[in-house]
Amino acid sequence: MSTVTINPVVPAGVTLPIYMDNHATSPMDPRVLEAMMPFFSVKFGNAASRNHSFGWEAEQAVEQAREQIARLIGATAKEIIFTSGATESNNLAIKGIAEMYRERGNHIITQVTEHKAVLDTCKRLEKYGYRVTYLPVKADGLIDMDDLRRAIDDKTVLVTIMSANNEIGVVQPIAEIGKLCHEKGVIFHTDAVQAVGKIPMDVQAMNIDVLSLTAHKIYGPKGVGALYVRRRNPRVQIAAQIDGGGHERGMRSGTLNVPGIVGLGKACAIAQEEMATEAARLCAMRDHLRKRFESELDYVEVNGSWEHRLPGNLNMSFIYVEGESLLMGINDVAVSSGSACTSATLEPSYVLKALGLGDDVAHSSIRFGLGRFNTMAECDYVADKVIGIVKKLRELSPLYEMVKDGIDLSKIEWAAH
Numbered sequence: 001m002s003t004v005t006i007n008p009v010v011p012a013g014v015t016l017p018i019y020m021d022n023h024a025t026s027p028m029d030p031r032v033l034e035a036m037m038p039f040f041s042v043k044f045g046n047a048a049s050r051n052h053s054f055g056w057e058a059e060q061a062v063e064q065a066r067e068q069i070a071r072l073i074g075a076t077a078k079e080i081i082f083t084s085g086a087t088e089s090n091n092l093a094i095k096g097i098a099e100m101y102r103e104r105g106n107h108i109i110t111q112v113t114e115h116k117a118v119l120d121t122c123k124r125l126e127k128y129g130y131r132v133t134y135l136p137v138k139a140d141g142l143i144d145m146d147d148l149r150r151a152i153d154d155k156t157v158l159v160t161i162m163s164a165n166n167e168i169g170v171v172q173p174i175a176e177i178g179k180l181c182h183e184k185g186v187i188f189h190t191d192a193v194q195a196v197g198k199i200p201m202d203v204q205a206m207n208i209d210v211l212s213l214t215a216h217k218i219y220g221p222k223g224v225g226a227l228y229v230r231r232r233n234p235r236v237q238i239a240a241q242i243d244g245g246g247h248e249r250g251m252r253s254g255t256l257n258v259p260g261i262v263g264l265g266k267a268c269a270i271a272q273e274e275m276a277t278e279a280a281r282l283c284a285m286r287d288h289l290r291k292r293f294e295s296e297l298d299y300v301e302v303n304g305s306w307e308h309r310l311p312g313n314l315n316m317s318f319i320y321v322e323g324e325s326l327l328m329g330i331n332d333v334a335v336s337s338g339s340a341c342t343s344a345t346l347e348p349s350y351v352l353k354a355l356g357l358g359d360d361v362a363h364s365s366i367r368f369g370l371g372r373f374n375t376m377a378e379c380d381y382v383a384d385k386v387i388g389i390v391k392k393l394r395e396l397s398p399l400y401e402m403v404k405d406g407i408d409l410s411k412i413e414w415a416a417h
């Protein structure tokens with residue numbers, strides 16, 4: 001492996017390293033931290049304490065957060081259950097529905113590019129006798145509605161399809177899926193972690209029955225999330241997975257994380273206020289990055305649908321460069337690669353593989369996750385850096401040289417080794 005470095009001029013106002021991995025987690029908005037602070041100190045009450053003002057104060061703050069979250073997704077406050085994050089929300093939704101509706105049926109439908117919090121939960125249920133259909137995705141990352149329609153049978157109790165993908169930013173046809181599920185009388189859950197606060201989400205208009213979200217992807221704190229559970233048309237029931245005291249309408253026991261919940265509420269209120277302007281700004285930066293890569297490099301490709309995509313996501317393959325060298329070369333920019341470290345080996349991302357990408361192309365892919373605190377100046381620095389590295393690495397690449405010389409790589413008979 002070759003280590004190549006390149007150091008473009010750092011524009012005024014840009015400090016290194018640059019954070020451009022907002023799908024993994026987002027920095028906290030200072031306004032969120034400010035709202036949380038009193039609940040770490042003077043307002044320390046337990047929201048379940050009914051006998052004194054400390055408890056009432058905490059409870060009131062929790063109820064305000066419930067309202068703020070509900071408002072952002074078109075729900076009512078009573079339909080919001082607090083959890084420790086979206087991994088727990090997804091577990092509670094899928095296992096809780098599977099258990100509650102076991103008499104009605106044992107079939108669950110999901111799709112192959114879901115987050116592991118959904119896929120691993122479904123795998124666990126398979127061990128307990130549930131039947132799970134994993135729908136494929138098309139080359140653009142979207143599911144085929146006809147596949148879904150065909151997969152639903154009289155034993156299907158749950159469809160769980162994510163709203164937006166965390167690697168390629170592709171937004172699934174959620175309203176269409178919701179409509180189909182309601183027609184068929186099947187419960188529809190969506191992991192909406194990447195979509196909430198970024199694009200308009202409305203549980204009524206989209207016929208969503210159960211929805212997972214988390215604070216740390218929307219400029220709130222880590223370790224707190226929520227689950228929306230529909231109360232009417234239809235009323236959805238979920239079997240608790242954690243017992244002990246019957247908090248959260250019996251669905252999730254445990255003392256509430258009051259500062260975290262206040263932060264999640266504030267993050268939702270800010271997102272609601274600023275979503276439209278922020279989305280426009282992120283789209284402009286994302287489009288600018290893409291344009292620079294495409295005009296200054298050859299053999300680059302966008303992964304996933306461009307039309308149905310989150311504002312802040314650009315996932316690109318830089319073909320004929322070695323993925324690890326590329327990542328090492330951009331060490332002062334925090335982005336993610338199309339490789340996942342599993343037990344010390346570098347595996348190509350299962351999401352990119354599901355789109356039909358070969359291992360080499362998947363390894364040469366970078367996810368640029370833009371967020372609230374990124375600037376256009378940062379984008380230009382990142383573009384300079386990536387373009388510089390890709391050009392240098394390709395100078396060292398025999399494959400790239402052969403392609404440039406007009407040799408069709410697919411026709412070559414490689415010597416066995």
Ligand SMILES: *Cc1c(COP(=O)(O)O)cnc(C)c1O
Nearest residue numbers: 085086087115117166191193214
């Ligand atoms: C981050 C993420 C999760 C997990 O959320 P946590 O709150 O970190 O447990 C689940 N689904 C998607 C799509 C995510 O991006």
